[in-house]
Amino acid sequence: MARPVNPPYTLGKITTTTHPTLTGQVQARGYFNDANGKRREVTASGKTEPAAKRALTYKVEDARKEHRGGDETLRQDTRVSVAADVWLDWKRRQKTKGKPLSLQTIYDYEGYVRRCITGSVLADLPLTKANDVGKIEAWLTDIADTRGETAAKQARKVLGGILSLAERRGAIPASVMHRVHMPGSKVGSAGDRKCTAEECDYECGKRHLDTRRAFTAEEVSAVMEAAEESAADIADVAAFLFGTGARIAEALHCVFWDDVDLDAGTVRVRGTKTARADRVLTIADDLCERLRQRAALHGTQGLVFGVTRFASKAGQPRDRNNVCKSLRKVFAKAGVPWAGTHTFRRTVATWLDANGAALAEIANQLGHADTNVTANYLGRTGTPTRAASVMVLPTARPLLQAV
Numbered sequence: 001m002a003r004p005v006n007p008p009y010t011l012g013k014i015t016t017t018t019h020p021t022l023t024g025q026v027q028a029r030g031y032f033n034d035a036n037g038k039r040r041e042v043t044a045s046g047k048t049e050p051a052a053k054r055a056l057t058y059k060v061e062d063a064r065k066e067h068r069g070g071d072e073t074l075r076q077d078t079r080v081s082v083a084a085d086v087w088l089d090w091k092r093r094q095k096t097k098g099k100p101l102s103l104q105t106i107y108d109y110e111g112y113v114r115r116c117i118t119g120s121v122l123a124d125l126p127l128t129k130a131n132d133v134g135k136i137e138a139w140l141t142d143i144a145d146t147r148g149e150t151a152a153k154q155a156r157k158v159l160g161g162i163l164s165l166a167e168r169r170g171a172i173p174a175s176v177m178h179r180v181h182m183p184g185s186k187v188g189s190a191g192d193r194k195c196t197a198e199e200c201d202y203e204c205g206k207r208h209l210d211t212r213r214a215f216t217a218e219e220v221s222a223v224m225e226a227a228e229e230s231a232a233d234i235a236d237v238a239a240f241l242f243g244t245g246a247r248i249a250e251a252l253h254c255v256f257w258d259d260v261d262l263d264a265g266t267v268r269v270r271g272t273k274t275a276r277a278d279r280v281l282t283i284a285d286d287l288c289e290r291l292r293q294r295a296a297l298h299g300t301q302g303l304v305f306g307v308t309r310f311a312s313k314a315g316q317p318r319d320r321n322n323v324c325k326s327l328r329k330v331f332a333k334a335g336v337p338w339a340g341t342h343t344f345r346r347t348v349a350t351w352l353d354a355n356g357a358a359l360a361e362i363a364n365q366l367g368h369a370d371t372n373v374t375a376n377y378l379g380r381t382g383t384p385t386r387a388a389s390v391m392v393l394p395t396a397r398p399l400l401q402a403v
Contacts, residue, residue, distance in 0.1 A: 008033050009064035011042075014056060016049045028052035032060050074171040080130045080162065081123040083171075084113045087162045102270075104253035104317065109158065116143060116155035117162075127166050130159075133176050141183040149185050156182060210338035212379070214350035215242075222334040229333075232326035236294050237305050241341065243287040245348030245366050247271065248324065248341040253317050257300040262288050274369035281365065346377070353378050 006012060011030045019025035025045045034040055044059050046052035073086050091109055094101055117123055122130045122139055130136070136159065144152040156177070163175035215223065220242060227235040240251050250271045259268035265288050271277025283291075291304070298308045302315020324341055331339040345366065352362050363374040 006033060008037075009060055011057065011060055014053055016052055019045050026052040028056040030056055030060075032063075034063070074127070074166050074169045076128045076171050077126045078166075078171060079124055079126060080159075081118060083127055083162050083166060084117045084158070087158075087165050088113060090165055091161075102254065104249055107253075107317070108249075112154045112158045115147075116151065116158060122159070127163070127172050131163055131166075131172050131176055133179050136176070136180050137183065140180070144183045144185045149182075152182065152185075156180065209340045211340070211342060211346070213338060213343065214347040215336070215339070215343060219334065219336050219339075220347070223330060223336065223339070226330045226334040227327075230326060230330055232323075232329075233308050234323065234326045234330060236290060237323060238327070238330070238344070239287055239290055240305070241344035242347065243283055244269065244281050245345045246281075247273065247345065247367075249320060250277070250367075252305050252320055252323060253303065255304045256302065257295070257304055257315075260291060260304060262292055262295075269367065271367050274367060276364065276369045277367040279364060279367055349374070349378055 009032055011032050014028055014030040016026050016028050019027040026049050027045050029043045031041055042059050044055035046055050140152045143155050160177040166172045167175045227238040246269050250269050254270040265283055266280055267283055268280045306315040307313040349362050359371045363371045368374045
């Protein structure tokens with residue numbers, strides 16, 4: 001019959017010897033299994049044999065209290081910066097419906113970790129100490145005041161993923177992220193995305209952004225004219241955004257030349273944000289012609305709107321922040337400093353809605369999984385009134401009347 005396994009953190013046989021380096025001391029040695037069943041060696045010393053054995057027992061007890069779970073990669077004393085690297089590795093391996101995450105999603109996560117986690121006040125804290133509502137909210141508040149509310153939301157998402165993975169691995173008892181409240185930016189701080197400077201050079205990020213407006217036909221013409229004059233190879237991107245309503249990330253990193261059929265006038269947008277984001281769209285003749293000219297000029301390797309300036313990197317992903325910065329300059333020159341990359345998307349939705357397109361058609365064009373999202377996007381807030389006239393119960397006999 002096999003010998004039963006000792007419970008975790010239970011010492012087996014203890015041996016004692018004269019300490020090899022400390023004169024007059026006795027060294028006790030033993031083994032125990034940790035919470036993961038791994039056999040670990042432990043030693044302690046004392047002036048006498050019983051004292052050394054007691055010290056050994058205290059050491060094992062401290063180890064039991066210190067380590068609540070986890071594995072070789074994530075433990076409760078793992079620093080947040082190290083746990084972030086483990087989480088990124090997990091994201092690179094993760095699959096959704098059998099497909100790995102897109103390269104752009106991984107690139108974004110790496111950027112969030114680099115900007116929000118690395119070098120922050122949480123970076124060197126062990127997971128158990130970082131898993132604290134007060135510390136996390138103070139950290140998010142600082143990010144919101146220095147880099148904006150969007151950056152704070154991104155940071156919260158990343159830290160939530162890290163702590164969730166640590167919880168699943170048993171490194172922490174439970175994540176506290178569900179109790180964390182998102183802070184807003186302090187008015188007038190660097191993170192406040194409202195700019196009132198009359199002589200602003202429009203290099204203030206998104207502070208002039210008005211997400212509720214769509215372009216008029218005259219504004220679209222002005223934007224395209226300014227884009228054609230830009231030296232940043234930005235006019236084709238602007239035309240594609242206006243012609244499809246794609247997200248900027250989808251246009252830059254989810255559309256390959258293999259996805260474009262210029263003869264059929266279609267393009268597949270390999271979006272990843274929703275279930276409907278991966279879609280095939282019909283494009284206008286003028287956009288087809290523009291893409292033909294682009295193909296003839298830059299080739300058909302890799303991404304449609306990939307790098308064009310360096311031949312050795314042709315078709316590779318472009319930096320989204322640089323493209324957005326170039327577009328902001330175009331918007332300023334066109335007299336629409338309030339616009340952002342999402343304004344093209346809102347314009348497509350607004351113009352389709354004005355021309356009588358069904359809500360489902362607009363949702364498919366935008367890649368929305370839920371038409372309710374599209375309705376909110378268009379600002380439809382009408383009061384339902386039709387049910388009172390439609391939902392009338394049939395009756396086989398006249399209703400009784402009071403006399």
